[in-house]
Amino acid sequence: MFLAVAEGGTVRAAADALGVNHATIIRGIGRLEERLETKLFDKPSTGYRLTDAGADVVDLARQMSKASSQLEARIFGRDQSVSGPLRLTLPVSFATDLLMPTLATFRAAYPDIALEIIGSGAVANLGNREADIALRVVVGDKSPPDNLYGTRLGAFHTGYYVHRSLLEDGAPAAAWLLGADEMAPSGWQPGAGLQMAATPIRFAEMRSQFEAARAGMGITHLPCFLGDADPDLIRVPGVPIAHVGDIWLLTHADTRQTKRVRLLCDHIRGVMRGLAGKLAGQSEKGDVEIA
Known part of the structure; x- marks a missing residue:
């Protein structure tokens, strides 16, 4: 709790980070200050600010937190039961549009x-048990960190997609459908008679971009497995798909032998290998030229 307040700056931020009531945080900090017989925070109206004493112990508290996480991970790694908690982190689109049936099958097998x-x-952070298993796209030719145990599951490709109707004669101008900080691509112009609007439309997350493209609003950048699966979308003609990086299934060295970790990893590996073609953009939609 002390670290969460020190790093978040407010009781509310700490409560949100730890998933507890803010009153629990206040009581916990009070007990710690009482036990140490010192004041760790000044409490102005704008938030909690570390006192000199509090600042002196932040690094030690981080070391204690890391050691506690390592202890928990080491014990978790010895657990050979097929019950108990198991955390999987993965990109939202992988969860909602690719692997949910697979996860449902796993859940049915191991309720x-x-x-x-x-x-x-x-x-x-797998070392701190923020998750037990991570499915990640590692960009470029990078490898995962040395303290993680990983399996490369295949290449990940993306492309530019547009609603089929915008390729027809007399279609309205297509807008760039962009993320909050995304820039429109330079160096190429859409062909096939596409007319581009002068201003883009921006979105906070990819799912809205995808739905906007499906509604015929313009061109957006999508994972090939998502864009190729929709019958109303087509790859922008003449624009190759791009190899963004590779998909890795990762666990921590201390927890990878936990039975339920191994069970889910084996389950995901088997399914993902069968999806390798979709993830690499090998589809009947357009060509498979790679940038």
């Missing part, structure tokens, strides 16, 4: 495993 599915683009 006593309390599976937690964390759909997120953020990189979870």
Whole structure:
């Protein structure tokens, strides 16, 4: 709790990070200050600010937190039961559009495993048990960190997609459908008679971009497995798909032998190998030229 407040700056941020009530945080900090017989935070109206004493112990508290996580991971690694919690983190689109039937099958086979599915683009810290298994796209030719045990499952490709109707004569201008910080690609112009709007449309997350493309609003950048699966979308003619990186299934060295970790990893590996063609953009839609 002390670290969560020190790093978040407010009780509310700490409560959200730890998934507890803010009153629990206040009581916990109070007990710690009482036990240490010192004041760790000043409490102005704008938030909690570390006192000199609090600042002195932050690094030690981080070391204690890391050691506690390592202890938990080491014990978890000895667990050979097929019940208990299991956290999987993966990109949102992988969860919602690719692997949910697979995860449903796993759940049906092992109902006593309390599976937690964390759909997120953020990189979870497996050493701190933020997740037990991570399915990640590792960009470029990079390899996962040395403290993680990984299996490369195949290449990941993306492409530019547009609704078929926007390729017809007399179709309205197509807007670039972009993420919040995404830039429109330079160096090429859409062919096949596509007319481009002067201004883009921006979105906070990819799912909305995908739905906007399906609604005929313009061109967006999508994983090939997602764009190719929709009958209303087509790859922008003349624009090759791109190899973004490779898909890795990762576990921590301390927890990879836990039985339920091994069971889910084996399950995902088998399914993902069967999906390798889709992930690599090998589809009857357009060509498979790679940038």
